[in-house]
Amino acid sequence: MTDLSVRPAFVFFLESLNLKPDVPINGVMSISGLSSAVGFSPARYAAPRDSQQTSDALAEAPRLIGEGAAMQRLRLQIERLGPHFRTVLMQGEIGTGKELAARALHARSSVADGPFVVCHAARLEEMGEKDREDDLLSLWREKASGGTLFLDGVEEIVPTAQQRLLRVLDRKTGFRMIASTSQNLRVMAASGLFRQDVFHRLAMVEITLEPLRNRREDIPALVSCFLERFSKQYEKPVDGVSHDAMERLMSYEWPGNIRELENVMHNGVLQCEDTVLRLGDLPSLAETGDGTVTVSVARSIDAPVRLQEVIERHVRRVLRECAGNKMRAAERLGISRSTLYRMLEEGSMEAMETKP
Numbered sequence: 001m002t003d004l005s006v007r008p009a010f011v012f013f014l015e016s017l018n019l020k021p022d023v024p025i026n027g028v029m030s031i032s033g034l035s036s037a038v039g040f041s042p043a044r045y046a047a048p049r050d051s052q053q054t055s056d057a058l059a060e061a062p063r064l065i066g067e068g069a070a071m072q073r074l075r076l077q078i079e080r081l082g083p084h085f086r087t088v089l090m091q092g093e094i095g096t097g098k099e100l101a102a103r104a105l106h107a108r109s110s111v112a113d114g115p116f117v118v119c120h121a122a123r124l125e126e127m128g129e130k131d132r133e134d135d136l137l138s139l140w141r142e143k144a145s146g147g148t149l150f151l152d153g154v155e156e157i158v159p160t161a162q163q164r165l166l167r168v169l170d171r172k173t174g175f176r177m178i179a180s181t182s183q184n185l186r187v188m189a190a191s192g193l194f195r196q197d198v199f200h201r202l203a204m205v206e207i208t209l210e211p212l213r214n215r216r217e218d219i220p221a222l223v224s225c226f227l228e229r230f231s232k233q234y235e236k237p238v239d240g241v242s243h244d245a246m247e248r249l250m251s252y253e254w255p256g257n258i259r260e261l262e263n264v265m266h267n268g269v270l271q272c273e274d275t276v277l278r279l280g281d282l283p284s285l286a287e288t289g290d291g292t293v294t295v296s297v298a299r300s301i302d303a304p305v306r307l308q309e310v311i312e313r314h315v316r317r318v319l320r321e322c323a324g325n326k327m328r329a330a331e332r333l334g335i336s337r338s339t340l341y342r343m344l345e346e347g348s349m350e351a352m353e354t355k356p
Contacts, residue, residue, distance in 0.1 A: 062103045064078075064101065065218065065225050066221050066222065068217040068218045069215075070209075070210040071215065078105050081205060082105055082108025082109045085176060086204070087205070088177075089180075089206045089207070091184070092182065092208060092210070093182055094319060095212075095258055096210070096212070096257045097257075097258050098182075102148070105207075106148040106176075109176065111176060114144075114148070114175075115144055115145075115148075116147055117140075117143045117144040118150045118152060120153055120341045121154045121156055121157045122153055122157070123341070124161040137171060140168070140173065140175065141173065145174045148178060149173075149175050149177045151177060151180070153182070153326060154180065155185055155325075156325070156337075157198075162194070162195045165198060166195070169201045169202070179202045182323075185203065186199065211254070212254040212258055219249055219250055219261070222261055223246070227239075227269065230265060230270075234269060237275050238275060240276040241276065241277045242278045245278050245279045245282060255320050263284075264282060264284055267282075268281045271283070314333075318333055
């Protein structure tokens, strides 16, 4: 008879969702076991495509991983809205995958074969007062015509640029627009921090992405995906996760959401010297005396650490402390906003420069 007192917490969690993972006696769940436990298939894409769209475009459709209620609802929204949307507001905390969801929405649309162009909204502030809406519209048309413009971080647009944006939105653009925000734009508009008219123009359709702490049932599938990706990338035979490591991954609050989980798995695979990822391979997740889990910045004195990794951790921590507000984070870091965006865009911290 199985001793229930030693069954891992994540097994109880999965069983409460009517999921029955095959837990081997040696206390390790393999990649295939993780995947089958949540019905995850690496070949699953965001939404079905119209038959006339090319196979190349289908192959580039992004995956939205997870089978929980939140992800099922998101897939359904994308499938229904994709062919018809003109302007969509994508809301969610930092790291929840807003750009990935936007790409999935674009891939489901009738302009899927057109360009998907990312524009950071804060850069609208860089336009001079003499620049006209015609110049901005011409630039966007040049880049995104016949496709989708992803306007990231609209909550950071200053009032003068908001007015400029409104004038552009009121004209025929020739492309679809998806705006994203990590803040509650409705509350900002109600409190006067964001223009009401711009909000209502952007929020004709709203899609909200749940934080990872509200969709823990998807963590095993995400862990499986990242484990498989990074083990292949670094040619390491890591094909399983120990029970205590999975228990910690399931119980952590993930303030940085999927992006933080991805970083933890990346570093874990790099440090793993076995075929199984164990709790010791996840030093960035440390348990405090009261049983809560927090991110540990420090390492043992003899553990090597790259300067770039220290910088990346510091930037991520500042972003969390600023609740995702990139303007405040850039000020605290002492760099320009364009530099911060470039760092986030490239996934690299090599672009840091001193703010003049």
